[in-house]
Amino acid sequence: SVKANVSEANVKQSGRNYKDQYKVHKEPFYQPQSNETALYEAAYAARLPVMIKGPTGCGKSRFVEHMAWKLGKPLITVACNEDMTASDLVGRYLLDANGTRWLDGPLTTAARIGAICYLDEIVEARQDTTVVIHPLTDHRRTLPLDKKGELLEAHPDFQLVISYNPGYQSLMKDLKQSTKQRFTAFEFDYPEAKLEAAIVAKETGMSEELASKLVKIGTTARNLKGHGLDEGISTRLLVYAATLIKGGVEPRDACRMALVRPITDDADIRDTLDHAIDATF
């Protein structure tokens, strides 16, 4: 993210339209599972912070991209990781040829320009990082830039969205109640089989009939969750497998490569899933 900050500075210097570069220009395909788009619009209308819970690769990020496009607001996405500090989000002073210079972090940029700021996998970040978002989530809508001595008032269009994968959480890594209770929340999951096949088909141009075979393998893996698998096969991986098959890879090879090898190191689980593939194709 430090790298991203530096490139943001370059953009600022070169004077390109800052806000425009974060706009989602083309409609991202998103297949709703329920009434989530209307609910999101209601949350956005009130500028309520939104949390999206759900397993990896189930459409959380795609949903946010779609909503940013639909609302016509810029979107700034930050992939959180355990090394991320509050400064990575908020900003820092940098040294350059002309001395020191303040550089906004992505959260600050979003609050300034009125973007939707999407913090992906927020629990990965350190606790001090989650605390900096607090004043942005309540009536204050402010972001204290302590090092700079500035109290930034968020632009009226600014909204905070976080994603969170409850499946990964250990006691050590969970959001504090004081953070959780600042958000409205959606609980996402992998779509039911028919809808998921439609998504895979639409994403890759594969027939729904073939796509439902991939979904069937996905379902087998999801049933093994908790019995040797931490996470089932995600919609994202089903899309990968479909992409390989569309590219001419033999379906059984594509499924082994995209659906099974990434998710397990356990020989028994691998064999079980390989058998499911052979039985399907």
Ligand code: ADP
């Ligand atoms: P995550 O939940 O990890 O943020 P993504 O939103 O990146 O997952 O979804 C992974 C991929 O799965 C997307 O790139 C897209 O191809 C597909 N996908 C999952 N759900 C949907 C959906 N409802 N509509 C369209 N594509 C979807």
